[in-house]
Amino acid sequence: MSELGLIFDIKKYSINDGPGIRTTVFFQGCPLTCQWCHNPESQPNKPVLLYRANRCVLCGACAEVCPQHAITLNGSADTDRKSCKTCGSCAETCYNGARELSGCETSVEQVMSEVLRDTPFYEGSGGGVTFSGGEPLLQPRFLLELLCACRAHDLHTVVDTSGLATWEVIDSLRIYVDLFLFDLKMMDDKRHIEYTGVSNQLILNNLKKLAEAGSNITICIPLIPGINDDGDNLRASGEFIRSLPNITSVEIMGYHDLAAAKYEALGLAYQLKHLSAPDKSEMRRSAGLLEQVGLQVKIS
Numbered sequence: 001m002s003e004l005g006l007i008f009d010i011k012k013y014s015i016n017d018g019p020g021i022r023t024t025v026f027f028q029g030c031p032l033t034c035q036w037c038h039n040p041e042s043q044p045n046k047p048v049l050l051y052r053a054n055r056c057v058l059c060g061a062c063a064e065v066c067p068q069h070a071i072t073l074n075g076s077a078d079t080d081r082k083s084c085k086t087c088g089s090c091a092e093t094c095y096n097g098a099r100e101l102s103g104c105e106t107s108v109e110q111v112m113s114e115v116l117r118d119t120p121f122y123e124g125s126g127g128g129v130t131f132s133g134g135e136p137l138l139q140p141r142f143l144l145e146l147l148c149a150c151r152a153h154d155l156h157t158v159v160d161t162s163g164l165a166t167w168e169v170i171d172s173l174r175i176y177v178d179l180f181l182f183d184l185k186m187m188d189d190k191r192h193i194e195y196t197g198v199s200n201q202l203i204l205n206n207l208k209k210l211a212e213a214g215s216n217i218t219i220c221i222p223l224i225p226g227i228n229d230d231g232d233n234l235r236a237s238g239e240f241i242r243s244l245p246n247i248t249s250v251e252i253m254g255y256h257d258l259a260a261a262k263y264e265a266l267g268l269a270y271q272l273k274h275l276s277a278p279d280k281s282e283m284r285r286s287a288g289l290l291e292q293v294g295l296q297v298k299i300s
């Protein structure tokens with residue numbers, strides 16, 4: 001029996017998760033809690049229930065099937081999340097799509113059968129398979145089996161990672177990864193802890209070791225206005241990247257607030273309500289700061 005893993009989505013025809021046309025497999029669970037996370041449902045390393053009140057017609061079908069009696073109709077179908085066991089019965093019953101369970105136990109064979117359907121697209125476009133999340137390195141045995149299965153079918157592989165895992169985990173699977181998309185959020189450790197919940201020391205060490213080991217890496221900086229787009233952070237990030245062997249470029253991606261509704265659906269407060277997406281001139285200014293230290297910059 002092959003390894004089982006927890007995933008929350010498989011996205012086809014992706015063109016933003018590495019070269020060519022790709023299938024992206026999203027892993028459930030992440031050791032970071034970035035305040036700007038656009039997939040907050042992926043953070044818990046267990047299934048999680050989303051409820052979108054704007055799609056609810058108050059039919060009460062969910063309350064009828066809930067074995068925990070956790071749902072009360074009261075102008076909306078409120079869930080007592082302490083009683084909820086995330087069994088998913090309400091999501092299966094809700095015909096309006098107001099309820100959704102994120103995180104589903106899946107086998108390597110199930111994932112590969114989805115992935116292999118699109119082989120002609122990968123071959124025609126230079127694409128392949130991307131493992132994202134959440135954090136794929138949090139399920140290393142499952143990830144390793146998937147990477148080996150892709151290698152057996154000669155599929156190009158990308159791992160999109162926060163870089164937070166033991167070096168032993170990264171070292172055990174890096175030879176099966178054709179490209180790492182490695183997030184670099186901020187250099188100041190105290191601020192990193194404040195905004196992501198974890199220290200950046202292991203992440204920076206892993207990035208250095210991975211570069212020294214000769215892995216193919218694209219470093220991505222998510223630009224969050226007022227949090228990590230200041231000159232001090234961008235210059236320090238740029239200098240750190242320049243110190244790494246064989247890396248001469250960086251990709252920057254602007255913050256967007258499209259995930260705000262997901263926080264509401266999870267019953268969580270969205271802490272960055274006040275932020276707006278950076279405009280073109282702000283992205284250009286940030287790119288200029290990174291170019292000043294000698295990096296080529298791609299704006300996504």
Ligand code: SF4
Nearest residue numbers: 056057059060062094
């Ligand atoms: S089944 Fe769906 S639409 Fe009906 S009350 Fe529950 S959440 Fe609302």
Ligand code: SF4
Nearest residue numbers: 066084085087088090
């Ligand atoms: S996921 Fe299961 S336990 Fe939780 S509210 Fe829905 S039916 Fe009830």
